[in-house]
Amino acid sequence: MSEVYRILAINPGSTSTKIAIFDNEKPVFEEVLRHSTEEINKYETIFDQYEFRKNVILETLNEKGINIQKLAAVVGRGGLLKPIAGGTYEVDGKMLEDLKKGVLGQHASNLGGVLAYEIASQLNIPPFIVDPVVVDEMNDIARISGMPELERKSIFHALNQKAVARRAAKDQGGSYTEFNFIVAHLGGGVSVGAHEKGKVVDVNNALDGEGPFSPERSGGLPAGDFAKLCFSGKYSHDEIKKKLVGQGGLVAYLGTNDGREVVKMIEAGDEKAEIIYRGMAYQVAKEIGAAAAVLKGKVDAIILTGGIAYDKMFTGWIQEKVSFISEVLVYPGEDEMIALTEGALRVLRKEEEAQRYQ
Ligand SMILES: Nc1ncnc2c1ncn2[C@@H]1O[C@H](COP(=O)(O)OP(=O)(O)OP(=O)(O)O)[C@@H](O)[C@H]1O
Numbered sequence: 001m002s003e004v005y006r007i008l009a010i011n012p013g014s015t016s017t018k019i020a021i022f023d024n025e026k027p028v029f030e031e032v033l034r035h036s037t038e039e040i041n042k043y044e045t046i047f048d049q050y051e052f053r054k055n056v057i058l059e060t061l062n063e064k065g066i067n068i069q070k071l072a073a074v075v076g077r078g079g080l081l082k083p084i085a086g087g088t089y090e091v092d093g094k095m096l097e098d099l100k101k102g103v104l105g106q107h108a109s110n111l112g113g114v115l116a117y118e119i120a121s122q123l124n125i126p127p128f129i130v131d132p133v134v135v136d137e138m139n140d141i142a143r144i145s146g147m148p149e150l151e152r153k154s155i156f157h158a159l160n161q162k163a164v165a166r167r168a169a170k171d172q173g174g175s176y177t178e179f180n181f182i183v184a185h186l187g188g189g190v191s192v193g194a195h196e197k198g199k200v201v202d203v204n205n206a207l208d209g210e211g212p213f214s215p216e217r218s219g220g221l222p223a224g225d226f227a228k229l230c231f232s233g234k235y236s237h238d239e240i241k242k243k244l245v246g247q248g249g250l251v252a253y254l255g256t257n258d259g260r261e262v263v264k265m266i267e268a269g270d271e272k273a274e275i276i277y278r279g280m281a282y283q284v285a286k287e288i289g290a291a292a293a294v295l296k297g298k299v300d301a302i303i304l305t306g307g308i309a310y311d312k313m314f315t316g317w318i319q320e321k322v323s324f325i326s327e328v329l330v331y332p333g334e335d336e337m338i339a340l341t342e343g344a345l346r347v348l349r350k351e352e353e354a355q356r357y358q
């Protein structure tokens, strides 16, 4: 009989920490630990949230009677490292240092590698990350911003976009590298990627004021007015950064980062909530149109995924605008937990060697 590896997968998002235990590919336990804006805003930096999230994870596993001594590995969603190729990486001192100091910036997934490392080293088992948000397969032409000092960067929901695209390809009876897809990840942040035969050749930097606004991010802004706001003297650099990521989008307009709350507001007749939520769908549809141009109109399917894709009203508004491009497939939620686990299993089974972060 083949060996059973028990894996703990940890996925810190901007509004939640998802945890799961798998015995090989079989899910044994899964939970979404939600964190309110108030809870998250107590901490100045992402790294400051580490102890809080670690305690919530360990308490939850303990309450559920899960013995962590039986784990074979811990795998976390990887963060804002320097741009790297896709795949599974073992968390080492160099990576840990870059994740802790936020070498490319602060992001919830920086905690994935740190939490994996802290829990795994206590148990003397390996810590991994898989397909971090900095996976970079962009065409060079897509890096041009219009201002030479500012190069566009590939920072997006690589793990889920790729996992869902692979699943869609399988459902269509082929493999990921045979199709052109546009994948829109609709989570706390929103990214829309043009996947050309298995490579994400262009994508909005979901963390840096590009693309559609999202539950807690501003997305692309009128640049001149934004520059004036930055120099108005009203805000510090940190406050401006929070207006872009954390306190932008739905939070800024409606005071919540929770799409379900917005749906309730709309159902209760709140017209402002409806126009803002429709505005978010409108911007996602426009970004999908742009990705269709990148793929020269050769689009096998548009895929909507992430938490907000559970909302049929929202996906319906997008579908109305983009279904002229291609079929629209909806894969609500995320495939990230199994994608993380599979990445760890490939290494434990020696099908793949863990890559080293340089
Ligand atoms: N049924 C639903 N209707 C509307 N919104 C929903 C529904 N279910 C989840 N959401 C919303 O989806 C968003 C969270 O999505 P998701 O869990 O994919 O994001 P995250 O992991 O916190 O962040 P990110 O995906 O950016 O890393 C929240 O705004 C949540 O309220």
Ligand SMILES: CCCC(=O)O
Binding pocket: 014, 107, 108, 133, 155, 156, 157, 187, 188, 189, 190, 191, 205, 206, 207
């Ligand atoms: C940009 C990568 C993931 C996210 O925070 O939304």
